[in-house]
Amino acid sequence: MRLIVHNMLTCNIKGVINKFPLRIEAEKVIKKEVDFNPDFLRHMLAKIEWKALVDGARSMGYTELPDHAPDTERVESDESFLKKFHHALLELHLEEGSLVCQETGRKFPVDKGVPNMVLREDEV
Amino acid sequence: MRRINSLYLRIGILKIVVGKPTKQPHTSLASLSFSTSGGYGGGGETQQNNNSSRVKIFDRDLKRRDRAAWLSRNKNDTFVDAVAENLLDRLEDCKKSFPSALCLGGSLGAVQRLLRGRGGIEKLIMMDTSHDMIKSCRDAQHDSVDKSIDTSYLVGDEEFLPIKESSVDLIISSLGLHWTNDLPGSMIQCKLALKPDGLFLAAILGGETLKFVRDAGNLLTRAGFSLPGVDVDEYVVKYKSALDLIEHLRAMGETNGLLQRNKASFLSFCRIFFSILNRETALATAAIYDSMFATEDGTIPATFQVIYMTGWREHSSQPQAKRRGSATVSFTDIQKQFGGQS
Numbered sequence: 001m002r003l004i005v006h007n008m009l010t011c012n013i014k015g016v017i018n019k020f021p022l023r024i025e026a027e028k029v030i031k032k033e034v035d036f037n038p039d040f041l042r043h044m045l046a047k048i049e050w051k052a053l054v055d056g057a058r059s060m061g062y063t064e065l066p067d068h069a070p071d072t073e074r075v076e077s078d079e080s081f082l083k084k085f086h087h088a089l090l091e092l093h094l095e096e097g098s099l100v101c102q103e104t105g106r107k108f109p110v111d112k113g114v115p116n117m118v119l120r121e122d123e124v
Numbered sequence: 125m126r127r128i129n130s131l132y133l134r135i136g137i138l139k140i141v142v143g144k145p146t147k148q149p150h151t152s153l154a155s156l157s158f159s160t161s162g163g164y165g166g167g168g169e170t171q172q173n174n175n176s177s178r179v180k181i182f183d184r185d186l187k188r189r190d191r192a193a194w195l196s197r198n199k200n201d202t203f204v205d206a207v208a209e210n211l212l213d214r215l216e217d218c219k220k221s222f223p224s225a226l227c228l229g230g231s232l233g234a235v236q237r238l239l240r241g242r243g244g245i246e247k248l249i250m251m252d253t254s255h256d257m258i259k260s261c262r263d264a265q266h267d268s269v270d271k272s273i274d275t276s277y278l279v280g281d282e283e284f285l286p287i288k289e290s291s292v293d294l295i296i297s298s299l300g301l302h303w304t305n306d307l308p309g310s311m312i313q314c315k316l317a318l319k320p321d322g323l324f325l326a327a328i329l330g331g332e333t334l335k336f337v338r339d340a341g342n343l344l345t346r347a348g349f350s351l352p353g354v355d356v357d358e359y360v361v362k363y364k365s366a367l368d369l370i371e372h373l374r375a376m377g378e379t380n381g382l383l384q385r386n387k388a389s390f391l392s393f394c395r396i397f398f399s400i401l402n403r404e405t406a407l408a409t410a411a412i413y414d415s416m417f418a419t420e421d422g423t424i425p426a427t428f429q430v431i432y433m434t435g436w437r438e439h440s441s442q443p444q445a446k447r448r449g450s451a452t453v454s455f456t457d458i459q460k461q462f463g464g465q466s
Contacts, residue, residue: 005249005276008291012284020288040246040274043223047291090274108286111255114262116279117286118253124284 001094001115003056007048009115011101011108013123021052022099022108024059029097034090041082044089045069057088064088201234203361207430208234208298210357211327214434215243215294222294222323228282228314229253230300230327232261239273243294249287251278285313290437292317297326299430311347311435321439324349330356330429340431349435350442357430362423369424 011019054065064084075081098107099115106123109116208231215222221244227235229252236250252258258277280286282297283304295314304310314324328340337354344352363369419425436442 001278002276004247004274005278008249008288009278009286010288012280012286043246047224112259114255114258114277114279116255117284118279118281119284 001099001110001113002090002092003053003060004044004089005115006056006094006099007052009099009117011104011106012117012119013101013104013106016101016103018103019101021049021056021102023102024056024094025098025100025107026060026094027096027098028094029060030093030095031091032093034086036083036086038079038082041086041089042072042075045072045075045085048089053088057092060092060094062088062092203359203428204231204234204299205238206359207231207327208238210430211235211296211298211325211432212238212240212242214325214432218243218323220321220323221245223247224292225249225294225296226251226287226292226317228295228297228300229257230303231298232257232300233264235296235298236261236264236275241273245273245294248273248275249278249292250275251280251282253279253281255279282310282313285310285317287317289316290319290322293319293322295322295324295326297328299327299329301326302328308343308346311343311349315348315435315437318437320437321441322437324433324435324437326433328431328433330431337431340433344433344435347435348438350438351434351436353432353434355432357432359428359430360425361428362425364423366424369426 006022006024009020009022011022013019048069050069054067057063057065065088066081066084069075069085070078070081093113094110095113097110099110100107212235223244224247225243225245226249232250232252236248239245239248250258250261252261258279262277278286282301283306295318297314301307301310311324318324324344330337330340337356340354341352344354361369
C-alpha cells in the first residue's frame with residue numbers, strides 16, 4: 001500500500017467520527033522506483049491531505065517532507081520538493097503492517113501490500 | 125418445493141427464460157433452497173421476507189469465496205466481457221475525464237483488461253472483498269494492462285466502503301453489486317465517495333424487464349444521484365448442455381437480492397437454486413432441463429438481463445429543473461409562435 005491510497009482510506013465502522021486518517025503501523029516497508037511525472041504530481045498535490053501524508057511517510061521511515069506544502073506557484077519551480085513528494089506518495093510501499101483507526105483502535109491489516117478493510121461479522 | 129439443508133447459506137435466484145427472450149411462457153422447475161447452520165434463518169422464511177430493512181441474504185464469507193471461484197473458472201467469459209465493454213463504452217459518451225477511479229468487485233479483471241485508456245483515468249483503485257481476486261488482478265497487471273495508469277489494490281466491501289467522502293471522480297462496478305445485501309446502502313456510499321460531478325457507472329443482473337428498470341431508476345434517485353440513467357440489455361448465451369449452464373451459473377454465483385422485494389415476481393418466475401456443493405443435485409436438475417428445454421440443435425439457451433445504471437453526484441454545473449411556476453413563456457404563446465393546431 002502506498003500513501004497515494006492511504007490518503008483516501010477511512011475507517012468504515014458505523015458511527016465512527018474520527019475516521020481519517022488511519023495511523024500507520026509499519027512492519028515492512030519497501031521502495032519501488034516509479035517514473036517521475038511532474039504533471040501527475042501537480043494534479044495530486046491539490047487533492048492530498050498534507051498532514052496525513054507527512055505523518056504516514058514518517059511512520060514508514062521517511063522524514064524529508066516539509067510540514068506544509070509550498071504554494072502552487074512555487075511548486076512549479078521547486079523540483080526538489082516535487083521529488084520528495086513523488087518518493088513519499090508513490091515509491092514507499094507498506095508491505096506488512098496495519099492501518100489503525102484513531103478512534104476505535106481497530107487495526108486493518110496490510111498483507112503483501114494489500115490493505116484488508118473488510119469488517120468482521122460481529123462489527124457489522 | 126424441496127428443501128435441502130446444507131452447511132452453507134446459499135440462496136441462488138436466477139430467472140431463466142428459455143428460448144426467445146420475450147413472449148415465452150415461464151415454467152417452474154424443481155427449486156431447491158439451502159439454509160445455513162450460522163443462524164441466518166431458513167431459506168423459505170428469508171425468501172418470503174419482503175420488508176425494506178436489510179435482509180441478510182448473503183453470507184459474506186461465502187460471497188468472497190464465490191467471487192474468487194467465479195474469476196478462476198471464467199477467465200475468458202464472453203458474456204462478462206461483453207457487459208464490461210458495454211459499460212466502459214459509456215465513458216466515451218462523456219466529454220469529461222475522470223482522473224481518479226474506484227473499480228468495485230464483480231468483473232474486476234474484465235474491466236481492467238478492457239479499459240484501454242477510456243475515461244482519462246490516471247489513478248485507479250481496484251477493490252474486492254476477495255483477497256484471491258485482488259491478488260489475481262494484481263498478477264494480471266503484468267500482461268495486457270495499461271501501465272500508464274497508477275493502479276492500487278484494496279480488499280474491501282462496497283457495503284462498508286472505506287473511502288473518504290468526495291474523493292473519487294468515477295466509480296465503476298460491472299456485475300458486482302447484485303451480490304450485496306444492501307444495494308441501496310452501497311449505492312449511497314458510492315455517491316458519498318464521489319466528488320461533485322463524479323460518475324457512478326454500474327451493471328447488474330436483472331430479473332424482470334419493466335419493473336426492474338423502474339426499480340433501478342428509483343434506487344439511483346433514492347441514493348441521491350442526479351441525472352440518473354437506466355437501460356437494459358439481454359444476452360442469450362447458448363450452452364452445449366444444461367449441465368454447462370448450471371456450472372456457469374454456479375460459477376457466477378449469480379443471485380439477485382432485489383427479486384426478494386417483489387413477491388409476485390418471485391413466485392411467478394422460473395428459478396433454480398444452486399448449491400456450490402451438491403453436484404448430484406445439479407446433475408439431476410440438468411437431466412430434467414435437457415429433456416425439457418433443449419432446442420433442435422441440442423443447445424440450451426439462457427437469457428441474462430443486464431441493467432446498466434448511471435448517476436452523477438450533484439454539482440451546480442449540471443442542468444437543473446427550474447422552480448415550478450417560474451416559466452416566462454406559456455404553451456399558448458409557443459403555439460401562436462409556431463402556428464400549431466389546437
